[in-house]
Amino acid sequence: MEYHIADRIAGVQGSMIRELFKLAADPNMIAFGGGNPSPDTFPTGEIARITADVLANSPASVLQYGLSEGYPPLRETMKKHLEAVEHISFEKNELFIVSGGQQCADLITKVLVNEGDTVLVEEPSFVGCLNTFRSYGAKLCGIPMEPDGMNLEALEKALREQKKVRLLYIISSFQNPTGFTTSAEKRQKIYELAKKYDVCIFEDNPYGEIRFAGEHIDPIKSFDTDGRVLYAGSFSKTMAPAFRLGFLAFDKALTARVTVAKQCTDVHSTTLFQYICNEYMTKCDYKGHIEKTCALYRHKCDLMLGEMEKKFHPDVRFNRPEGGLFVMAFLPEGMDSYPFVAEGIKRGVACVPGIAFAADEGGTHNGFRMNYSSPSDENIVRGIDILGRLTHEWMSR
Amino acid sequence: MEYHIADRIAGVQGSMIRELFKLAADPNMIAFGGGNPSPDTFPTGEIARITADVLANSPASVLQYGLSEGYPPLRETMKKHLEAVEHISFEKNELFIVSGGQQCADLITKVLVNEGDTVLVEEPSFVGCLNTFRSYGAKLCGIPMEPDGMNLEALEKALREQKKVRLLYIISSFQNPTGFTTSAEKRQKIYELAKKYDVCIFEDNPYGEIRFAGEHIDPIKSFDTDGRVLYAGSFSKTMAPAFRLGFLAFDKALTARVTVAKQCTDVHSTTLFQYICNEYMTKCDYKGHIEKTCALYRHKCDLMLGEMEKKFHPDVRFNRPEGGLFVMAFLPEGMDSYPFVAEGIKRGVACVPGIAFAADEGGTHNGFRMNYSSPSDENIVRGIDILGRLTHEWMSR
Numbered sequence: 001m002e003y004h005i006a007d008r009i010a011g012v013q014g015s016m017i018r019e020l021f022k023l024a025a026d027p028n029m030i031a032f033g034g035g036n037p038s039p040d041t042f043p044t045g046e047i048a049r050i051t052a053d054v055l056a057n058s059p060a061s062v063l064q065y066g067l068s069e070g071y072p073p074l075r076e077t078m079k080k081h082l083e084a085v086e087h088i089s090f091e092k093n094e095l096f097i098v099s100g101g102q103q104c105a106d107l108i109t110k111v112l113v114n115e116g117d118t119v120l121v122e123e124p125s126f127v128g129c130l131n132t133f134r135s136y137g138a139k140l141c142g143i144p145m146e147p148d149g150m151n152l153e154a155l156e157k158a159l160r161e162q163k164k165v166r167l168l169y170i171i172s173s174f175q176n177p178t179g180f181t182t183s184a185e186k187r188q189k190i191y192e193l194a195k196k197y198d199v200c201i202f203e204d205n206p207y208g209e210i211r212f213a214g215e216h217i218d219p220i221k222s223f224d225t226d227g228r229v230l231y232a233g234s235f236s237k238t239m240a241p242a243f244r245l246g247f248l249a250f251d252k253a254l255t256a257r258v259t260v261a262k263q264c265t266d267v268h269s270t271t272l273f274q275y276i277c278n279e280y281m282t283k284c285d286y287k288g289h290i291e292k293t294c295a296l297y298r299h300k301c302d303l304m305l306g307e308m309e310k311k312f313h314p315d316v317r318f319n320r321p322e323g324g325l326f327v328m329a330f331l332p333e334g335m336d337s338y339p340f341v342a343e344g345i346k347r348g349v350a351c352v353p354g355i356a357f358a359a360d361e362g363g364t365h366n367g368f369r370m371n372y373s374s375p376s377d378e379n380i381v382r383g384i385d386i387l388g389r390l391t392h393e394w395m396s397r
Numbered sequence: 398m399e400y401h402i403a404d405r406i407a408g409v410q411g412s413m414i415r416e417l418f419k420l421a422a423d424p425n426m427i428a429f430g431g432g433n434p435s436p437d438t439f440p441t442g443e444i445a446r447i448t449a450d451v452l453a454n455s456p457a458s459v460l461q462y463g464l465s466e467g468y469p470p471l472r473e474t475m476k477k478h479l480e481a482v483e484h485i486s487f488e489k490n491e492l493f494i495v496s497g498g499q500q501c502a503d504l505i506t507k508v509l510v511n512e513g514d515t516v517l518v519e520e521p522s523f524v525g526c527l528n529t530f531r532s533y534g535a536k537l538c539g540i541p542m543e544p545d546g547m548n549l550e551a552l553e554k555a556l557r558e559q560k561k562v563r564l565l566y567i568i569s570s571f572q573n574p575t576g577f578t579t580s581a582e583k584r585q586k587i588y589e590l591a592k593k594y595d596v597c598i599f600e601d602n603p604y605g606e607i608r609f610a611g612e613h614i615d616p617i618k619s620f621d622t623d624g625r626v627l628y629a630g631s632f633s634k635t636m637a638p639a640f641r642l643g644f645l646a647f648d649k650a651l652t653a654r655v656t657v658a659k660q661c662t663d664v665h666s667t668t669l670f671q672y673i674c675n676e677y678m679t680k681c682d683y684k685g686h687i688e689k690t691c692a693l694y695r696h697k698c699d700l701m702l703g704e705m706e707k708k709f710h711p712d713v714r715f716n717r718p719e720g721g722l723f724v725m726a727f728l729p730e731g732m733d734s735y736p737f738v739a740e741g742i743k744r745g746v747a748c749v750p751g752i753a754f755a756a757d758e759g760g761t762h763n764g765f766r767m768n769y770s771s772p773s774d775e776n777i778v779r780g781i782d783i784l785g786r787l788t789h790e791w792m793s794r
Contacts, residue, residue, distance in 0.1 A: 006507065006508060008511070036461055039460065042460045047452060048448075048453065051445075052445060055444060055445040059436070063436065063439045063640075064637070064638055099496060100664055102661075103663045106663070111403055111406050114405070128660065128664065131657065135657070200400070241462040242460045242461060244664070244666065253400065257400075260406060260410070264531075266503070267641075270641050270667055
């Protein structure tokens with residue numbers, strides 16, 4: 001039969017990253033293209049112990065239907081944690097546990113964005129969320145990303161000129177794909193602009209706890225007096241991705257709407273994993289666990305960047321991430337990274353071309369994203385060696 | 398600030414059932430209102446053993462990011478299972494593992510229904526899915542439900558007269574909330590009508606395996622030659638609800654669209670639970686487990702219906718479900734069950750009024766839904782005694 005595909009989904013392409021993820025399953029491919037955390041960071045022993053305990057003593061409590069808002073003790077734990085670590089107050093805010101950071105994008109868009117509304121996004125930005133916005137028929141408008149956050153002139157111009165701007169999407173720390181962190185000063189100014197033009201901010205912070213250099217910067221949500229900021233986080237990088245757990249903090253005025261959106265989507269998130277997260281965060285050495293995770297990624301990032309400094313052609317530029325999982329390297333301005341990445345894959349190293357993260361997929365992009373959290377040290381050295389040679393060939397063409 | 402709530406969500410009410418679910422948490426309330434499976438049916442020992450084994454031997458395989466389509470071995474297992482049990486062929490069909498039966502509704506609507514399109518639904522029907530359709534701006538049109546399935550004249554009238562009908566939603570076996578099962582003959586005729594008017598069918602079968610009386614009837618999907626039927630199932634009633642796992646079978650032509658919809662929504666479903674389902678279905682006594690589950694629900698259903706026959710006023714009518722978790726009782730035609738249910742709750746027994754399951758929430762409904770899978774035998778007897786007295790009072794007012 002001929003299907004009537006809904007307009008909202010007809011224009012969305014499959015994620016290049018997810019396709020590359022399949023490619024990366026080839027054991028011979030050096031996979032810089034994915035975004036997997038290192039399995040060495042999963043607290044497997046404690047997960048096994050906590051699971052065995054609860055299944056032996058109180059199985060129904062973690063196997064039966066749960067609440068749409070999330071497992072109450074974990075919600076309280078996360079509120080306290082975000083108050084202590086990110087200085088977010090929960091006096092006027094609410095926190096729900098959701099099915100991974102991706103679902104934050106899904107629920108926020110469902111609740112706040114009509115078809116035809118505009119969402120402003122960092123350019124480049126995380127394709128998973130761009131596709132979520134697209135899947136609700138939103139119009140995307142990219143704001144060029146700079147090493148200290150988005151270009152403010154471009155942001156104000158877009159706020160002034162674009163029609164029905166409902167949401168400003170920002171990954172404030174160790175942005176995916178660039179690895180850039182928005183400065184404290186720009187965070188303030190972005191908030192003031194959002195206020196001036198009466199727009200909500202979706203602040204996505206899935207990597208926030210994975211800072212391995214520089215100083216902590218409070219999220220925009222920490223100084224949000226209007227309830228303008230919806231703040232999203234994830235357990236994928238701090239516990240395990242397959243838990244499919246994240247959290248969403250938002251003004252209490254939105255509680256009924258977010259509840260309905262969650263009920264319509266997947267009813268509630270897995271209770272066992274919520275229980276494990278809560279037990280781990282309250283009874284195990286969560287702080288030490290995060291420190292170990294950061295130390296591992298500091299090492300891997302240093303290794304990759306050190307090799308890049310040695311091997312890459314000097315015209316290929318990159319910044320030093322202070323956390324997170326990614327670094328973006330940039331071919332000279334105006335050069336398209338897509339054929340470069342394609343050639344890299346032929347030679348056995350997978351990256352993601354910048355165009356995959358563009359608001360306007362029709363153009364070109366000179367950057368390519370590399371992930372250092374997942375490949376082995378040996379593969380980081382081998383992969384950068386292969387890409388390094390390629391940069392020299394590419395520059396001398 | 399004043400939020401611009403998206404039109405799609407502004408009109409959706411919170412689920413009365415989910416609110417009642419909170420009420421049911423009161424240990425003194427006799428809860429006929431929920432839809433929980435009995436925790437006695439969870440294969441807890443095997444879940445614990447399988448989990449301990451995999452976390453000890455291969456933790457990364459169940460804690461790392463997985464594929465959007467689902468864990469490949471479970472997909473294969475489910476295809477074989479559905480071929481054997483439901484006679485669904487996977488020559489031209491695909492099967493994805495998704496985050497609970499509810500997500501099937503979310504993904505199908507995202508892919509196939511534009512805002513303003515019409516979805517035909519059984520009247521009454523499962524409010525969770527009705528709200529999902531509403532959350533995509535769909536117009537609902539209810540087709541009166543009869544003990545052998547929806548009224549075919551009303552269905553054809555709606556197909557002929559309603560504009561842009563894109564989907565026909567049907568829970569073919571042990572329907573929620575009525576407990577009715579669509580007959581084999583009506584299944585054929587519904588398919589023919591869908592074909593005649595070129596409409597897709599969303600066949601939801603979360604209770605299909607929980608048949609404890611009568612003869613198996615093949616789902617509509619089993620004789621779908623056009624790829625017109627999207628078939629949804631759930632592990633919530635066969636394994637455990639908190640796994641948040643379901644599955645969706647659909648024509649291969651839709652694969653790319655469903656993949657994108659899944660990626661935009663929650664990336665993938667929990668890998669550990671997919672692994673457990675697969676191990677359990679391939680290496681444990683799954684058949685015996687389902688037989689035990691059915692035996693338990695047969696007993697509970699018989700108990701509840703036996704008490705209803707003894708205690709209810711004879712003008713309160715009900716049918717005998719052949720499976721599933723619910724029975725609906727009907728006050729005399731034209732009587733509103735809402736105040737009856739409200740009075741029942743005051744007396745300590747929670748049911749759900751039929752209006753909660755209506756396509757048009759503005760009217761009244763004479764039915765009320767009762768769940769027999771979750772309450773204890775003692776509470777079934779006590780609860781029906783209380784409701785029985787109430788029916789007699791109600792009829793003599």
